[in-house]
Amino acid sequence: MIVEALPSEKLILNDLHVSIGGSTILRGVTFSIKPKSVFCLMGRNGVGKSTTLKALMGLLPLDSGIIQLDKTAIQKMPTAQRARAGLGYVPQGRDIFPHLTVEENLFIGLRARGEKKDKQETERVFTLFPIIREFLHRKGGMLSGGQQQQLAISRALLTKPKLLILDEPTEGIQPNIIDQIGDAIKMLREEGKMAILLVEQYLDFCRELGDDFAILERGSVCASGMMSALTDEVVKEFLTV
Ligand SMILES: Nc1ncnc2c1ncn2[C@@H]1O[C@H](COP(=O)(O)OP(=O)(O)OP(=O)(O)O)[C@@H](O)[C@H]1O
Numbered sequence: 611m612i613v614e615a616l617p618s619e620k621l622i623l624n625d626l627h628v629s630i631g632g633s634t635i636l637r638g639v640t641f642s643i644k645p646k647s648v649f650c651l652m653g654r655n656g657v658g659k660s661t662t663l664k665a666l667m668g669l670l671p672l673d674s675g676i677i678q679l680d681k682t683a684i685q686k687m688p689t690a691q692r693a694r695a696g697l698g699y700v701p702q703g704r705d706i707f708p709h710l711t712v713e714e715n716l717f718i719g720l721r722a723r724g725e726k727k728d729k730q731e732t733e734r735v736f737t738l739f740p741i742i743r744e745f746l747h748r749k750g751g752m753l754s755g756g757q758q759q760q761l762a763i764s765r766a767l768l769t770k771p772k773l774l775i776l777d778e779p780t781e782g783i784q785p786n787i788i789d790q791i792g793d794a795i796k797m798l799r800e801e802g803k804m805a806i807l808l809v810e811q812y813l814d815f816c817r818e819l820g821d822d823f824a825i826l827e828r829g830s831v832c833a834s835g836m837m838s839a840l841t842d843e844v845v846k847e848f849l850t851v
C-alpha cells in the first residue's frame with residue numbers, strides 16, 4: 611500500500627517492513643500525521659507499536675519503506691540526526707538516568723548536542739509539570755514512575771521537537787499523573803508548535819486527546835481514520851482484550 615506524499619503531512623510512514631532475528635515484525639506499516647495534530651497508534655500487546663517507533667527513530671533497521679518528516683526522507687539518517695531533524699522520542703518505560711539529578715536528566719540531551727539551555731523553554735516545561743522544578747535536585751531514581759514519565763517528556767520537549775513521540779506514557783502510572791500528562795498533551799496541542807504521535811492502549815485517553823488513529827494488528831495497520839469515527843465494533847475487534 612502506497613500513500614501519496616501529501617505536502618501538508620508532518621510525518622509519513624510508507625510501507626515499513628522490519629524484521630528482528632529473522633522473523634518479520636512489521637509488514638507494511640503505513641500512516642501519516644497532520645501538522646499540529648495528536649495521532650494515536652493503538653493495538654493490543656505485541657502487535658508492533660514500539661517496533662514502529664524504534665524504526666521511525668532509526669533504532670531498528672528497515673527492510674524496506676520510506677519515512678518522511680516535512681517532506682524530507684529521513685529513513686537513511688542515523689538516530690542522532692533524526693533527533694536533530696525534529697523527532698523527540700520518549701521510549702516505553704521512560705528510560706531516565708536514576709543516578710543523575712532531575713536537572714542533569716533534563717539537560718543531558720541538549721548537552722550531548724552541544725546546545726544551550728533555553729530559559730523560556732525550561733519555564734514552559736516547568737509550567738506543564740511543576741513537580742519537575744520542585745524536584746530539580748533530587749536523583750531521578752527517587753521519583754515515582756509517573757514523575758519519571760513527566761521528566762522523560764520534559765527532556766524530550768527541551769529539544770524543541772517538531773514531532774513528539776510518546777510510547778505508552780500512561781502505562782503503570784497513577785491516575786492523577788495520567789490526568790496531568792493528558793492536560794500537558796492538550797496544552798501542547800493548543801500551542802500548535804508540534805505534532806504528537808502517541809502510542810497508547812488506554813482507549814479513553816486516546817479518545818479524549820487524539821485527532822486521528824491507526825490500529826496495528828500483527829505488524830500492519832488494520833484500521834485508521836479520525837478518532838471521532840472510531841466505532842465500538844472496531845474497538846471490540848482490534849483493541850479489547
Ligand atoms: N528484541 C526482540 N527480539 C525478538 N522479538 C522481538 C524483539 N522486540 C520485539 N519483538 C517481537 O516483536 C513483536 C512486536 O513487539 P512490540 O514491542 O513492537 O509490540 P508492542 O505493540 O509495542 O507491544 P506492547 O503493547 O506490549 O508494548 C512482538 O511479537 C515481540 O515479541
Ligand SMILES: [Mg+2]
Binds near residue numbers: 659660661702
Ligand atoms: Mg510497546
